[in-house]
Amino acid sequence: MLAQLSDLPPHMPRLAETTRDGIPTLWIAPQDLRAIAALLRHPTALRMLFDLTAIDERQRTHRAGLPDADFTLVYHFMAFAGAGDALRLKVPLSQGALSQGAPSAPSIADLWPNANWYEREVWDLFGIAFDGHPFLRRILTPPTWTGHPLRKDHYARATEMPPYSLTEEHEMAEQQALRFDPGAWGMARHADNTDFMFLNLGPNHPSVHGVFRIVLQLAGERIVDAVPDIGFHHRGAEKMAERQTWHGFIPYTDRVDYLGGVMNNFPYVMAVERLAGIDVPPRAQMMRVMLAELFRIASHLVFYGTMSQDVGQLSPVFYMFSDRERVFEIIEAICGFRMHPAFFRIGGVAMDLPRGWDGLIRDFLAYLPPRLDEYEKLVMRNPIFRARTVGVGAYDVAEAVSWGVTGPGLRACGLEWDLRRQAPYACYDQLEFDIPTASNGDCYDRVRVHIEEIRQSLRIIRQCVDQMPAGPYKSDHPLTTPPARARTMHDIETLIHHFLNVSWGPVIPPGEAQASVEATKGLNAYHLLSDGGTMSYRTRIRTPSFAHLQMIPLISRGAMIADLIAIIGSIDFVMADVDR
Incomplete structure (x- = not known):
């Protein structure tokens, strides 16, 4: 994979980093991410986006020789051709973007389908947005959650917060958030002469092996669409x-x-x-x-x-x-x-x-x-x-x-x-x-x-x-x-x-x-x-x-x-x- 990236044009700067695990690690600019992700997504290569996560760099002290970054996106790619064929890409994001909203990077969910949930997880837990994501919403925390838990300035224990209280307005807002809206879940009508028909499977159905929910859109007993809903078991x-x-x-x-x-x-x-x-x-x-x-x-x-x-x-x-x-x-x-x-x-x-x-x-x-x-x-x-x-x-x-x-x-x-x-x-x-x-x-x-x-x-x-x-x-x-x-x-x-x-x-x-x-x-x-x-x-x-x-x-x-x-x-x- 590293040899494949050696053909990148010179206007795409990259910095190599040495890590203890020996995995080749390159820092790239956010604007180059999609081009490099597309290059790695060769149709004949058995190559996987193995993981996608982020790091809040703002309290880290040992960063000598690395690009300035308040947040870093980390992409781990692996191939099934043999041992050791892996690549880690890092994308530095600046704190300056926070004044205009969340720091952001381009989505690669259209190139790597499994990036969809990973990008949602990074948005949920770090507050990093992905431009062009088809359905960017929280995935592990409730929709009413405030803040992004894996940021260093987010509290780690409930004892760091004031005592919990539930006002009537807050209760109504939580109830409203539970209301099911098919359009908000990315579901669409599949025929002009049909209406939505839904089955809520879970979140405690005995066959789902845990607290898990799937919302099914049906045509009779046949599944038209299915939307998994996770996060009920999230413990941080x-x-x-x-x-x-x-x-x-x-x-x-x-x-x-x-x-x-x-x-x-x-x-x-x-x-x-x-x-x-x-x-x-x-x-x-x-x-x-x-x-x-x-x-x-x-x-x-x-x-x-x-x-x-x-x-x-x-x-x-x-x-x-x-x-x-x-x-x-x-x-x-x-x-x-x-x-x-x-x-x-x-x-x-x-x-x-x-x-x-x-x-x-x-x-x-x-x-x-x-x-x-x-x-x-x-x-x-x-x-x-x-x-x-x-x-x-x-x-x-x-x-x-x-x-x-x-x-x-x-x-x-x-x-x-x-x-x-x-x-x-x-x-x-x-x-x-x-x-x-x-x-x-x-x-x-x-x-x-x-x-x-x-x-x-x-x-x-x-x-x-x-x-x-x-x-x-x-x-x-x-x-x-x-x-x-x-x-x-x-x-x-x-x-x-x-x-x-x-x-x-x-x-x-x-x-x-x-x-x-x-x-x-x-x-x-x-x-x-x-x-x-x-x-x-x-x-x-x-x-x-x-x-x-x-x-x-x-x-x-x-x-x-x-x-x-x-x-x-x-x-x-x-x-x-x-x-x-």
Whole structure:
């Protein structure tokens, strides 16, 4: 990608920046953004707008050599040609624009369809407008929200605000904001002789896997248009990350994809380790992989059971949840907690493996494959299940890449691409496993890929058990590991070092780094910016579910209402992963 941009004309100035993650990073002018985005959007290239976010630069001190900016837009592009083919573009925006309204940049939603929601998110949380956006309105906060929460001058805690009061006028304004206006939602009459007919699905419908709403425009039982409405579960995880110590934010990560457990810890601690230059011991790397794959199995079992339940089968979910309990028994024995163990640490893991850990896992490795064979007959060969899922909600590789789809949803289209293989992290390059794919990209194939991934995770875990290396479970690095307790009583300097590391956390050097993992639902990434303090200056959490839900209108138009339930179930998402 960087070579492609070398052909840009000289009137498009660009400045290269060196970052800790090694991703090529270029600063470009706002007026050049669309031209460069169009150049990257080559029709034959499997290239994705992976993420789009912003940084409030106004309180940042370590900016030597960078363009003047009060806000910075950050565009992350990636390609599926091989490992390391990524590009980060940065667009500086001036505070001067605030006197005439919001700072602004041109929209690229017509070039990259998945930019639509990302631009709305940046507008909502930073107050940066995108000229030419088709539907620029709040997406994660209520329409009546005042301010932009991820700006540095926006309050972080409710205690920083006056006591809440609800006047009659305020109540009426809130009620008015709830009134549904189809035109304001971007819906239009599709025929002169028809009227609007709507179905409000959610925000608490049992088949939507969280607090989620879709407004359907119908012609009979056929879907004419669908507008997803998210944000009901938004908790401000990125804002919280910017007021917690580097260590202290680890438990918060578990609650993002709350079915993924330590899989959420993985990209966060990897990004911090890249910022600080910390090497993780081999034993800790393999422990991380083993636990992450156990959580992949647990998450996929939830998906498998609830997907079958959504289309009318009630028995499988009970069997599969009992299997998930066996996974949690192993995780609890190793980590001390079940769903949210927060077990990963910067530089390693919290503690070593307990006695008997391998026996527990080997028993499970023998137990689950026959169960999966039974589920194959119970679910996947069931003619009703096949009728509800085969050919429903299909998309191809080009559409998936255009809309930011990763993980099982992308591989179900036939693209054999997995970050664990193409850009290995931890110890995945030492392990043998296959990348399951399908060919039709429909609901049935998405389920099929999930099932095969469970089998491959079992294969990976078996290798981890057989090849677990000896040695430390955590790096002996001053920024991650406090001095041994016995040494703290030896001299005052060591005691102070221990106290500061535990109470304030480490001081991470200034810099910028991103780390991605092949998480349970797709690519999950943390983009961290350190300003040389004990807390993150900017934390960006890129989750797969946010991108995947944006595709619902495309794959549901023309379908029946009943098909939409299968489509929603096959996406495999949780709303905390969407809203953060």
